[in-house]
Each structure stands twice: as C-alpha cells, then as structure tokens.
Amino acid sequence: MLDAPWIIPLLPLLAFAANGLAGRRNPPWTGWVSTLAILGSFVATVVLWIQSTGSDKDSSVLYTWVASGGFDIEIAFLTDALTVVMLLVVTGVSTLVSMYAVGYMDHDANKPRFFTWIPLFVFSMIMLVISDNLLQLFIFWEMVGLCSYLLIGYWYERDSANAAATKAFLVNRIGDFGFAIGIILAFHEFGTLRYREIFDGLGAADPRMVTAIACLLFIGAMGKSAQFPLHVWLPDAMEGPTPVSALIHAATMVTAGVYLVARLNPVYSAAPEALLLVAAVGTFTAFLAATIALTQTDIKRVLAYSTVSQLGLMFLAAGAGAYTVAIFHLATHAFFKALLFLGSGSVIHAMNDEQDMRQMGGLRSKLPVTYATFILGGLALAAIFPLAGFWSKDEILALTHLKATSDPGSSLSTDHGAGIFWVFYFTGLAVSVMTAFYTFRMIVKTFHGKPRNAELHAHAHESPRVMTLPLIVLAAGAVLAGAVLGIPPEHGIIHGYLKYAAGIVHLEGAGPPATLVLALISTVAAGGGLLLALGAYSRGMGIPALARRLLPGAETLFRQKWYMDHIGDGFGVAFTKATAMISWGFDAGVIDGIVNGVGHLSRFTAGQVRRLQTGQAQNYALLMVVGLVLTVGSLVLFR
C-alpha cells in the first residue's frame, strides 16, 4: 500500500465516474458509493501513515504533464508527513460528511449530482495535497474551486445560490490571478516548480524576488482561505447544502491556503516581509470576522464568519513562523467546525430549512444528540480546557507572545521589531473573547430559552442515526484531538511527526512555565467571553442592548459586515461593467464606425451598406452607453 499512493485519489475518482453515469435514474446507492469510496481512501491513508516515517522520500512520478522549452511539469505524488496529516484530515472528515449527507440529502431528487461532485471534490483535494510541485497544486486548487462552485450552486433554481456560486468562483479567480503570477515568477527564478528544488534554490535566489513570489502566492491563499479582503465569498457560500459547508467551506478546501504557506515554509522563512504580511492579514481577518460573527442571526453565517476568523488565526501562526502549529490548529478546527456545521445542519433539517436563530430557541430537549455534540463542538471552538481548540489555539497565542518578547538579534526575532507581535497577541486575545461569546450566543439562541416559533418547534425532531453517528465521531475528535495530538504542548505527536515534512523547521517555545501562564490568560479570556454570552443571552442581562446603545456605530458596522459587500459590488462589479459598456460603445461606435465609414466610400458596397448604415444604430448604442455609465456611476456615488 505504501508503494501505491495512487489508490488514495483513485477511489473517489471512480465514485465520481459511477455516480456521474448513474445520472438521472437516481438509484439509492449513490450516497453510499461516495461514502465507501472515500472511506477506502481514508483506510489507505491510515495504512500509508502507519507504514511511513513521514521522512523525506523521493516523490513518485505518475506522468509528464507537459514539457515545453524547459517548462517541464509532472503529475507526481509526494507523501511526506505534511501531506499525510492533510490526507488524514481530508479523507477522514470527508467520509463522515459523506455519510451524514446520505441522510441529509435523502429527500433531494437530484442527489446523484450531489454525490457526483462530492467525490470529485475529495479526489481534487487529495491531488492538491499530494502534489510535489506548484503547478499540480494549482491545477487541483482550481478544481476544488470548481467543485465548490458547483456545490454552492447546487440548488440552481435559486438566484441567490447562483449569485453566490459565481461570486465564489470570481473572487477565487482574483486570488488565483496573483497565485498564477507567483507560480510563473517562481519558475523564472528557480527554473523548476518542484517544492524541493525550489527550496534548494533559495540560497542563490534574489531575496526581493523571493519576497515578491511569496506575497503573490499568498494572494492565492487569501482567495481560497477567505482572508480579507477576499473573504467576501465564503459567507455567501452558505447557500450550498450544509454538508458542503461543513466539508468544503470549513474543514478542508478553505484550509488549502494555510497548507500552501506551510508547504512552502522555507520560501516564507526566506522572505520575512511576506511572512509579516501573512501574520498581519491573518490577524486582521481574525478580528474582523469575529466582530461580524457577533451580530449575525443566521446560524450558518455565524459559523461561516467564525471559520474566516479561525483561518485568520492559522495564518497568524504561520506568519509567526509556527507552521507546525498552523497545521495543528487546521486539524483540530477541521473536527470541531465540521461538527458544528453538521450540527447546524441537523437543526436546520429539524426546523424545516429555517436558518434564522430568531426563529429557534428551546431545541435542547428536541434534539438531545445534536445539542450534546454541538455543546462539545462549541467548547472546542471557544478553546476551553481540555478540548481540542484549547491546545492548538493556545499554542498560536503562546508563540505569538514568544515572537513579541524574543530578544532582538535572536533567531526568532523579525527585522521589524517585536512590537507588531504584541499587537497580534492582544488582537488574538480579543478574538478569543469574541469567539467564546459568539459561540455561546449561538448555542443559547438556538437550543436554550423558550421556542420563538412554536409551530416549527413542535415539528422539530432528532435526525436519523446516519446523521447523528458522524456527529458523535466528530465530537469525540473535538474533545480528544487536541490532547492526543498536542500533549505535551509543542512536543506532541503532531509536532514530532511534522518534523519529517519537507523543509519544516520546528519552532521551539519558551518552555512549560511560561506556557502555563499564557494558557491561563487565554483560558480566562475565553471563559470570560463564554460567561458573558451565557449571562447576556440566557439571563437577559441586557448586554447586547447596552452595547448597541453605547457603541451604535460599531454594532451597525459589524452587522453590515464592515460594508465589504457594498464596496465589492459597488466598485468592483459596477466599475467592471461600466468599463465593459464603454468598450462596447467604442467598438460599435468608433471602430466599426470607421469600418463602415470606409465602406460608405467604397463603390463596391455603396448600395448594400448605405441602406443598413444610417448611422443611427450606432448613435443609439453610444447614447445608451453614456446613459448607463451615468446611471451606474450615480448609483455608486450616491447610494
């Protein structure tokens, strides 16, 4: 099995083909074909993990994709420790989500389509993390984006779903624009796109070019992993079925950007400015998304902004040079965020597709399994000791703190002084408070108190076992993953194993005593946020109303998502369309006008063209364009 890593992507690919051909006949087995194929991949990955030491091996080449004038690209498999960890997360969570979806999508008439795209996604994601070069990664990076597009727009008769799907694709394309440029520049600088050969070439490379490449590649990561300002697609992506949100938009695909930075860690370590950019963008995004999550009323949108925020923390870790910790948090987050999304799906399922928390409340007794597992997931997300999120998030803060306090001149310090990392550290603490607050606000509003919609509440029922079993397995992960993988802090199983990944340098911490103090501080922060939310929302202490009165501007800003969608639609979309209209007017009026003018003069065409060409059509088109530009322009300026 060790010598046959190709079996891992092959199984989901076969399931994709089988379910795709099953098509409209809608046989009952498509969901199970998908689930069993992915389970097979998971088992193969476990075997690979057990048999491998995770240490550097030669990658195995499948075939030459293209060879053109020195631009030689192979499709190849690299199975080092980092890939194996990612494969375990991807195939493990995918198996559970696919199983859950068998129940969730049961009544959907088009479910073969759903179970066609899910294995295609898993295949693409596997090929992404198993790649040994940047171009293969990019190819499947776009393929997972395609699957995301197809699944966000799964209910394609809904205009909102279609708009969200197109938006997701386009925002990701903007990120990939930077990514593609970064890849090509990397090829020009290093003469290769294989990770290992790039790492070997770093010493001789132009440092400014390395920084540029690292920043450009990070733009791609910002798109895929929903970092400011390219995060705007992820909350809208909640239009897709909830299992998709859990799998693609929480646990796996959106973490690809974090994986990219971790995978290329020697490049980033050689480009301190780029690394600082990673940390800054991550920290800011974590903060921004957390503030928005405080005010959302749609249960899935709270989780979506929470995901954006947690991804920001992973980038903070990576930007601090703690790549191992970034992957650790990626793994624990995959468990508890998939759990929370699937739990919210169970609630939505029970509430007849209602997602608004203002219609919920009091579901605790109706959905006991969902409630119990959701609480565990919430505690893990809030990073309460000893659940999974505690271990990984605490390490992020501890290492950020370490960067802030390290002596100038030591190997850990950055060229830009430690001050900025103090900002990152305290922002991270604030995010911890807000995370715990919005998580328990969500739990209380959903499960506690009195039912706010009696009719929906009366019909609510616990989900079938095919859905609750994945919840229980994920809950076990959310409770245990951190402790199992991460004890003792910074020297746990995952840290030890990832040492063997290509290029990863393990960042040593400040030792247990300091860690203990920091752990206490972050626990107090998280606990405080949690208690605040419990007090405010279950006992009616009126904090939200108070906050609204004291900080009306902030509350509106958060609720309006910092007006990012307005800016994107207003400037981005409207500007592009206006430019397009002007171009069309120019084409019809000026260029074709000249052509037809020449035609006018020509006696060959005089008879025919003159009749058709009074000039009026062009004038109308031009007037239309001018009018439209003015209208759109005024809308943008004065809305």
Added chain:
Amino acid sequence: MNGTMTTGEAALDFPLLSLALWLPLLVGLPIIVLARSRNAIAIGALMASLAQAVLAIVITVTFDHQATGYQFVEEAPWIPALGISYKLGVDGVSILMVLLTGILGPLVVAAAWLTIHRREREFFAALITLQTAMLGVFVTLDFILFYVFWEMVLIPMYLMIGVWGHERRIYATIKFFLYTFAGSVLMLVAILAIRFTTGTFDIEAIPEEMAGASQILQRWVFVAFFLGFAIKVPMFPFHTWLPDAHVEAPTAGSMVLAGVLLKMGAYGFLRFLLPMAPDAVDEARGLVVALSLVAIVYGALVAMVQPDLKKLVAYSSVSHMGFVTLGIFTATQTGIDGALVQMLSHGVVSPALFFAVGVIYERAHTRRIDELGGLAPRMPIYATLFGFFMLASLGLPLLSGFVGEFLVLVGAFDYATGVGVLAALGVILAAAYMLWMYQRVALGRLRNQALATIPDVNRTEILTFVGLGVLVVWVGIFPDTFVRLLSATTAGLAG
C-alpha cells in the same frame, strides 16, 4: 494523385497528405452531387469527412516528433515555366492544424445535418470543398498553391453566410468578403515581392534565401503579410467583421469559421512572418504584443455585456485569439507551444460553444440572453455539456483552454513581466463573462414560458458534443501528447 511522389523523409512511402487533401473533394463531392435524398447527401459528406479525419489522425500518430524538417513531403512540378510546384509537407507548426481540420470535419457535417433545412446539396458541397481548401492551406509548401487554397477557403465560406445566413447576412457577407479579400490582396503583393527577391515559391527554401534581404524589403513584406493575417485572426482593431459574420452565419458555418478559419491567420504568422521577415518582426514585436493585450482584455470586456449569445462567443474568440498572437510574438518556445495548443483548444471549444448556441436557437428561435434562463432543469444533459465547454473556455485546468493560456503566460512573463500580468487579467475576465452568461442562460428560474417544454438534446447532438469534448479532455489531462509534437519545430522558431 498522379504525378505525386514522396521523399525519403516521409514515414510511409505513400502520399498520405494528398489522399487526405483531395479525398473529400474528389470522392465526397460527386456523391453529394449525385445523391438523391437529404440523408444520402449527409452520409456522403460524413463518409468523406470521416475518411479525412482518420487520415489526419494517422498522420498525427505517425508524425516523428524528433525530426526537425518537414515530413510526409510530396513534390511534383506543376507549372514549371513559372517555378510553381505541387509541394506538400507538415511540421510542428502545421501538425495540430491538420489534426484539428480533420477531426472537426465530421462534427461540422453532423451539425449541418441538424440545422440546415434547405438547399442541403449546395451546403454540403460547399462544406466539403471547404474541408479540402482548409487542409490545403496548412499542408502546402508552395506559395502559389498556398494562395490558391487560401482564396478557395473564402468562397464557400462567403456562400455559407450569404445563402444560409440570418437577417443581416448580406451586410455581414460583404463585410467579411471585403475585409478578408483586402487581406488576401496584400498577401499576394508580399508573395510576389518575395518571389522577385528570392526567385522561388518554395516555402521550405525561402527563409534561408530571405536572410540576405534588405531591411526595407523585410518591412514591406511584414506590413503586407501582417495586415493579411491580422485580419484573419482577427486582431484588434481589425476584428469587427467577426461578430457580424458569426451572428449571421448558420451554426455549421460559425463552427468552421471559429474552428479553423481564424487559425489560418495565426498559422500565417508562424509559417511566413516569423521565418521570412525576422528582423522586421523584432522591430514590430512591441506593437503586436500590445495589440494582442488589447484584444485579450478589450475582447473580454466587450463580450461581457453582449445581449446576443453568439456575439458573446464571437468576442470571446477575439480575446482567446489574443493569447495566440501574444504567444507567437513573445518569440519564446513555451509561448509558441502555448499558442499552438491554444489554437487547437480554441478550434474545438469555440465550435462547441457555437453549436451549443445553435442547439438553443433551433428550439427557442432566439439567441438573446435575456430571453433565456432556467434551462438546466428542463435540459439537464444540455446544461451539463454546455457548462463543460463553458468551463473549458474560461481556462479551467484539466480542460484544454488552461494549457495553451498558461504556456502563453509563461512565455509572456519571459518577454516582460507587465505583459504577463495584463494578459493574466484576461483570465479573470473570461471567468466573469462566461459564468455570468451561463448563470443567465442555464440557471435560475424559467423566465420565458415558451421554453417550459423545451426538449433536451438528442442523440446526434450529444454525439457531436462528445466528439468535440474528447479532445478538450485529452489536451487538458495529457497535453504532452500534443506539445511533444511541436518542440522540434518551435525550438527553431523561438528567437
């Protein structure tokens, strides 16, 4: 063919090229003329084009990718007094075009059988003549013979638009004819100028002979050739004949036009301009690269706001062909390889999109995007196939469009970073106009109640789509199958 002979370079001692070239005309045309029923005519045309397709595949498979010169060369005197000969051959520049012309043939015949309902005999005769003429353009190595085929392409295409076209067909036909005819005349001037300088019409021999030509002559040759080919591609700002021609042409006509005819201009750049006026090309490189960038970005922007589906696809062609000319004029091997792969890819994807538009037009009798919408639940197979080619067009990896564009981008960055960045913008815009179009046409709610009972694609239509799709997937997943055929030739073309 009597009087043909093969030289030692050919892999098979058999006039394969001549057979592929003349078979449609000499065998297909009599059948079409003599056949009595519509089906018999179509079957005759299908058989002839299928035979040509098989021969094109055989030529591609037996093509020796390591040899540098022309292969399958045939040479015989034609008009010895004027030094004109019948000389054929293929190399890395033409091999993919031979393959494309051959494979597209039967698929266009199928599309014509589905959509042409009057004067079928004449239409198929024109189509089959076109098949011979187009292949002739790509395989001749004598300048006069080349010019004959080049002009021979023009006439059937002119008839297809003028006779079987839509409402404004006369306007479009005249525009098409005048534009391309002007280009042809300029080209003829260049051919004659070269003849008087080098004393030969032999395309294989001319590059060496032209090496000693004066800078001034090179510039004149460049201007004449460039205009002729730029109109054909079409490059900005000579592109406005294309949307009109496409909108008015019948589906099968649009497919040939987008699939093969546009490639003739790009082929001309590679076959004649680069080797025969290299210094002038160097001088003009910046301008041509700039025009290509304008075509990429501007073509995409104009495509974005087209209300007519066919015009949208036509303007997308302007944008995608911009990548081809960009790749060629970066003068890097990767860029030229990319241009040739892009020519093959666009040569399949664009006809597929025009066919998709035709399928809808046959049923809904409209091409206006705002009169469509919500087709996916009613036509699931169609929506899937259309979506597939839409994704190929916007450059999704693992489909053909990505390969050519990415290689061109690699070449463009070699030329200048800014050029590469601007060209990459086109990739974002392509996604924008394609996805937005697809969203309004296939997805959402049904807006036009007349389409409530619209039938899904039938077997012949599916087969046509799948025939086109095979190449799209193959190029996307195994591009080296094709790129390896080019390297020996393109390495020599790169500056």
